[in-house]
Amino acid sequence: MYKSPDQFSSLFELLEYFNNEQICLAYLAEQRWQGEVECHFCKHTNVYELKGKTKRYKCAACRQQFNAKAGTIFEDSKIPLRKWYAAIYLILSHRKGISSYQLARDLKLTQKTAWFMGHRIRYAIKQGTFDKALDGIVEMDETFVGGKNKNRHADKKVKQCQGRSFKDKTPVFGMVQRQGELRAFVIPDTKAESIQPIVQDQVEYGSTIYSDEWHAYRGLNRYYDHAIVNHAARQYVDGEIHTNTIEGFWGQFKRSIIGIYHQVSPKHLQRYVDEAVYRYNNKALTDGHKALNLLQKSTGSLKYKALVYVKKES
Ligand SMILES: [Zn+2]
Numbered sequence: 136m137y138k139s140p141d142q143f144s145s146l147f148e149l150l151e152y153f154n155n156e157q158i159c160l161a162y163l164a165e166q167r168w169q170g171e172v173e174c175h176f177c178k179h180t181n182v183y184e185l186k187g188k189t190k191r192y193k194c195a196a197c198r199q200q201f202n203a204k205a206g207t208i209f210e211d212s213k214i215p216l217r218k219w220y221a222a223i224y225l226i227l228s229h230r231k232g233i234s235s236y237q238l239a240r241d242l243k244l245t246q247k248t249a250w251f252m253g254h255r256i257r258y259a260i261k262q263g264t265f266d267k268a269l270d271g272i273v274e275m276d277e278t279f280v281g282g283k284n285k286n287r288h289a290d291k292k293v294k295q296c297q298g299r300s301f302k303d304k305t306p307v308f309g310m311v312q313r314q315g316e317l318r319a320f321v322i323p324d325t326k327a328e329s330i331q332p333i334v335q336d337q338v339e340y341g342s343t344i345y346s347d348e349w350h351a352y353r354g355l356n357r358y359y360d361h362a363i364v365n366h367a368a369r370q371y372v373d374g375e376i377h378t379n380t381i382e383g384f385w386g387q388f389k390r391s392i393i394g395i396y397h398q399v400s401p402k403h404l405q406r407y408v409d410e411a412v413y414r415y416n417n418k419a420l421t422d423g424h425k426a427l428n429l430l431q432k433s434t435g436s437l438k439y440k441a442l443v444y445v446k447k448e449s
Pocket residue numbers: 174175176177178179194195196197198199
C-alpha cells in the first residue's frame with residue numbers, strides 16, 4: 136500500500152519516500168487511475184502490467200505499450216519525477232509562489248527548465264476545476280494586474296476614472312463564496328458584457344452577491360440578491376456586507392506577482408491566477424497533500440512550443 140497524500144508533511148519526507156523513479160511512477164499510476172489502469176491510446180481498461188523493474192503496461196485491445204507518464208504533464212520530460220514532485224511541492228507550499236530562478240537553484244535545474252516546469256504545473260492546476268456553481272453569499276470584485284512600476288500601486292480607484300487608459304494593465308475578475316471556493320479569470324475589459332456572463336456561469340441563480348458600485352454589475356439583481364458595497368462613500372464594511380475576502384486575495388496575489396514573479400505577461404497571467412486560486416481553495420490541506428493531489432489532475436500536456444516567445448520572466 137502506498138502512503139496517502141495527506142501523510143506527507145514536509146519536503147524532506149516527500150523526497151525520502153520518492154527516492155527513485157520506480158516508486159514515483161507507481162505512485163503516479165495509483166493516483167491517476169485509482170487501481171483501474173486505462174489505456175493511454177484507446178481508453179480500454181483491459182490492460183496488463185509488463186514484467187520489469189519499472190511499471191509499464193500493455194493494452195490487450197490495441198497492443199500498445201505505455202507507462203503512467205503517458206498523456207500527462209510529465210510525458211516526454213527528461214526530468215526525473217522526484218524533481219517534478221519536489222517542484223510541485225515548492226510551488227504550492229510557498230504562500231506567494233516561488234520564482235523559476237529560486238526553483239532552479241533549489242532543484243538544480245536550469246532556469247529555463249524550471250520556468251517550463253512551473254507552467255506545466257500551473258496547467259495541471261487548471262484541469263478539472265470549477266464544476267460546481269458557487270452559492271450562498273458570494274463576493275465579487277475585479278482588479279488590475281501588471282503594468283509599469285509607476286502604475287503598479289494604482290488600485291481599484293482606477294475604475295472610477297473612465298476614459299483613462301490601462302493598456303499596460305490586465306483586468307482580472309474574481310468571485311469567492313463565503314467559507315467556500317474562489318474563482319478568478321483574466322478578462323478582456325471590465326465591461327458588463329465581460330463580467331456578467333462569468334457570474335451567471337459560476338454562481339447559482341438566487342444566491343446573494345456582494346460587489347462594489349461599479350456599473351458593470353448593474354442588472355445582476357434580476358438573477359441574484361445583490362447588495363452593493365459603496366467604496367466611494369467609504370462604507371467599506373457594513374456588517375456582513377463587504378468584499379474584504381476577495382480584496383484580501385487580490386492583495387496577496389499582487390504581492391506575489393510583484394515580489395516573486397516580477398513581470399508576468401498578459402499571455403501567462405491566467406496561469407499565475409490559477410496557481411493562487413488553487414492554493415487558496417486548498418488552504419486547509421497540508422502542503423504534501425496539496426502537492427500530491429495534483430497528480431490526479433496531471434493529464435494533458437502543454438508543449439514547449441505553446442509557451443515559447445519566452446520573455447525574461449520569472
Ligand atoms: Zn489500447
